[in-house]
Amino acid sequence: MILADSAEVPVRNVVFVAPFPMPATLRFAAGIRSLKDVRLIGLFQQPPAEMSGWDWLHIVPDALDPDVLTHALQALTQKFGKIHHVAGILENIQEPLAIARQRLGIEGTDLQTATRFRDKGVMKDHLRAHGVPCARHARLRNEQDAWEFVRQVGFPIVIKPPSGAGAKATWRVRDAEELRGALSSLRPSPQNEILAEEFLRGREFSFETITLNNRPVFTSISRYLPTPLEVLENPWIQWVCLLPRDVSGPEYRDAHALGQRVIDVMRPGFAVTHMEWFRREDGSLAVGEIAMRPPGASISAMTGLVHDVDFHRAWARCAVDHQFDGPWERKFSAGVAFLRGQGRGRVAAVRGVDEAQRLMGQHVVEAKLPVVGAPKADGYEGDGYVVVRHPDTAVVERALETLIQTVQVVYA
Known part of the structure; x- marks a missing residue:
């Protein structure tokens, strides 16, 4: 019609x-x-x-x-x-x-390029073949493959389907008992391949681009607090994602170089990309994965907020017009806190909202509070969220800390 x-x-x-x-x-x-x-x-x-x-x-x-x-x-x-x-x-x-x-x-986008981004095993093979640091990995077609991979890299490992998207389809396996349980549940076979990866330790970030003809014309960085996998494993944690105002300093110089290198290797054409990367405990960098799509977890909206632009339109200009209306000035910091709590069942109450509003409500630019009566959500994005913005990154950090310490979601 x-x-x-x-x-x-x-x-x-x-x-x-x-x-x-x-x-x-x-x-x-x-x-x-x-x-x-x-x-x-x-x-x-x-x-x-x-x-x-x-x-x-x-x-x-x-x-x-x-x-x-x-x-x-x-x-x-x-x-x-x-x-x-x-x-x-x-x-x-x-x-x-x-x-x-x-x-x-x-x-x-052609199928070869789409698969290079979608299949995380193909992606990591391609990155490692070009010297890009990323987690060691193996395709598991039987239980013996899993034990051989553990012998090579040790515990913990990460297990996910090859076409998984981020942490939502990911499990951390800490020891032999957990591996036996995972294998019993997942049953890897030649027809049901499972991807095993070395577990990367360190701080996790994302790196976004708008890329025209394989050349990044815009980049942005966000910080995950804590990592999404930790949040999935601890259902009481209220996850935070922060976009600092200044990502041009020396502490991010190697990250920008890594992001540029990954785009050079992966060649997405005309696309918005979303890469997750780690700064490991020794200071070195490693790529978690990269997707040929805009970021989720409110990062797309916040990327627009920190630059005072419509990022959704910018994606359309890239995908359809093959154009970018930049450069943009990064005028603000922004962050999102995802609201959830301990327990199971349905949302019975959301406490502390009025107090949070009194303490930091002037910085809120978007909010979706948990709905009383709704079943508890499974993912790390929880049952609701609050987005804040301010020119000073420290103010945004304090506002997010106030939110997660003040707002409590109760289930029954």
Whole structure:
């Protein structure tokens, strides 16, 4: 169905694909909507809650199936003519989109590049072959592979599916007993490969880029407090992500060099990228992984906040227009605290909100409080969040500390 009517025929047909149109995902679709001469077509498994802003919606049974996507894009081509761009921001959709693009001759990332980013084993093989420091790893096709890998690197190790996205699909295995339990649960086989990695110790950060034709034209750094894996293992921790105002000093010089090197090696083309990296206990750096997509965990929104720009539109300008409207000045620091607590069940109460508002509410720019009655969320992003911003990084750090010490989520 057509949802918008215009006297002018848009020049470019742009298809935005997501299985389920969540609010954070739709911010990027709004970025495309803001571009000139675009017919915005949504391709989803279910319609978005907000129907305005789309020129056409196409509903499919499985938006991750490349055959379904190919058929849908063929139908859209018959209706509207040439499809100029097919875009999506979720990590698990990059390979299906690449397959459909290649089949239909649509401009964009090819399958080889998408797999190089999506398959973490392929990624690390590629990085290590080019001398980029990253965790040692192995593909586990049976239990013997796992024990051989432990013999080489020792405990702890990290286990994840090869196509896992960040820490959400990751387990830390500390000893032989935990490994036996993991193997019993995961059952690695030639048909069910599991990725094992050396556990990287140290402080964890992210490194974002806007890359045009394999050249970073914008970079940003954020700090994880603590690491996402630690947060997943300790469900009571309220996780914090901080974007310092100044990331140009000598303490980040080697990180910028590493990020540039990874882009040179991985060659994402025209893309926003999100790399997780560690400063190890000896001061050296190592790459955790890199994704050819915008960052989650409110980092995209905060990247816009610290530069006082619309980062979602910047992604669209990169993905669709192959342009960047910079350079930008980093005017602020920003941070997010994700709200959760001890226990299980449903949210019974959220305590300390009024006190937190009194102490640091003037710095809050966005908030989503936990909903009483909602089941406890599984991920490290918790049941709600608060984003703060200020020109002084120290003020942001104090505000985040106040939040996690004052606000308490209670479950019953």
